[in-house]
Amino acid sequence: MVISSGDKADDVSIIVIPIVGMGGLGKTTVAQLVYNDDRVKGYFNLRMWICVSDDFDVKKLVRSIIESATAGAKCDISDMDPLHHRLQEVLRGKLFLLVLDDVWNEDHEKWDRLRKYLMCGARGSKIIVTSRSYGVAEIMGTVEPYSLGVLSEEDCWSLFRERAFRDRGEEEANPNLVAIGKEIVSKCGGVPLVVKALGGLLRSKKEEKEWLSVRNHRSNIIEDGSGILPALKLSYNSLPSPMKQCFAFCALFPKDYNIPKNTLIQLWIAHGFIPAKLSSAGKEVEDVGNESFNDLLRR
Structure with a gap:
């Protein structure tokens, strides 16, 4: 579906493929496997991945798309018109794949606004949307949703x-x-x-x-x-009580944020979540923090 040509899409210049299913089925995992497939890498001029979650702010999303398309270069443009022009510069004429991961928005107008800004890419560009909601798939999709079963x-x-x-x-x-x-x-x-x-x-x-x-x-x-x-x-x-605190502390980071492991461990130590008495048998408190991190990761 992703690497087929867009000729059969009638007048649709961007094909939107929704991946839908309940939480925990692996929608994001499927999207990642597709996104990182060698055939997909060779087919598209440009690939972009955006974590959307529950904040479908069009201006913020356009800025994120620009940053993803320019290898993470910071975009500080605040007004919509210049943002739109910058997006056109980045996407114009390129065959692109855009993944919008974890979409909850069911407001048709917001999606129409974002879609309009993305129409400057080459015909046959694709958007993959992952969502728990078939309502989202209905609003955004141009093809039947790819439904994940158990x-x-x-x-x-x-x-x-x-x-x-x-x-x-x-x-x-x-x-x-x-x-x-x-x-x-x-x-x-x-x-x-x-x-x-x-x-x-x-x-x-x-x-x-x-x-x-x-x-x-x-x-x-x-x-x-x-x-x-x-x-x-x-x-x-x-979980043991100290590890519950360590896990709950991670909620202070925004959703989809890349948390630096060593920084996180130092913050746990600073807040007293790694009891000094656990540091035994010659282990440094950082080593105990590292064990806690690995234990959470295993779970």
């Missing part, structure tokens, strides 16, 4: 065992945990983010009662209408 139970188990067991030997040595794990997976609703979160949670737990506690948490870990939050909350609740 994983099969077999694929879910493959993903879970990779997270929950260190190797095949450990898996084979714990047949009871395998049986419980398969029951847990059957309650994950085929959502990969939930499977990964629970697999990561159980990786450090080796007692049956700990696995049974997760299995018995709810009749279904994914419940109708509740989305993925119950499963993620289960993972959060199992």
Whole structure:
């Protein structure tokens, strides 16, 4: 869909492909795989990736598109007219791929304004939109949405065992945990983010009662209408108190912000989230902070 020519698109000079599905299914992951595919890199003159989230501010988005198109060069233009002219300079005549990741906007007028500014690219340019909302896909898409379904139970188990067991030997040595794990997976609703979160949670737990506690948490870990939050909350609740603080502190960074690891660890230390008493066996407090970071990453 992405590298086909735009000739069949009638009068549509930009083709918009929505990727739609509930949270945790892997919409962004699919978009990343497409964006980084060698065939896609060779097909387009220009590729841009914008994290949109819940703030569909047209001026801000135009500025972000310009910065992405110019390898991150800062754009300080504040007025819309000169911003529009700069965008035209950057896109004019180029076959481009633009990814708008995590779109929530269902205001038709806002999208029309942004789309109008993007019409200066070459015919056959593509936009990929990821969203949880079919309303967004209806407003923005020029083709049928690419709908992500849930994983099969077999694929879910493959993903879970990779997270929950260190190797095949450990898996084979714990047949009871395998049986419980398969029951847990059957309650994950085929959502990969939930499977990964629970697999990561159980990786450090080796007692049956700990696995049974997760299995018995709810009749279904994914419940109708509740989305993925119950499963993620289960993972959060199992964190030691200092690590809960470390994790919650990350909410101070804007969504999609690239957080420098060492800076984050120093901030944790400065706020007293890495207790000095944990620094034992000759470890520096920074080493303990690094372990906390890696543990959160695994989860």
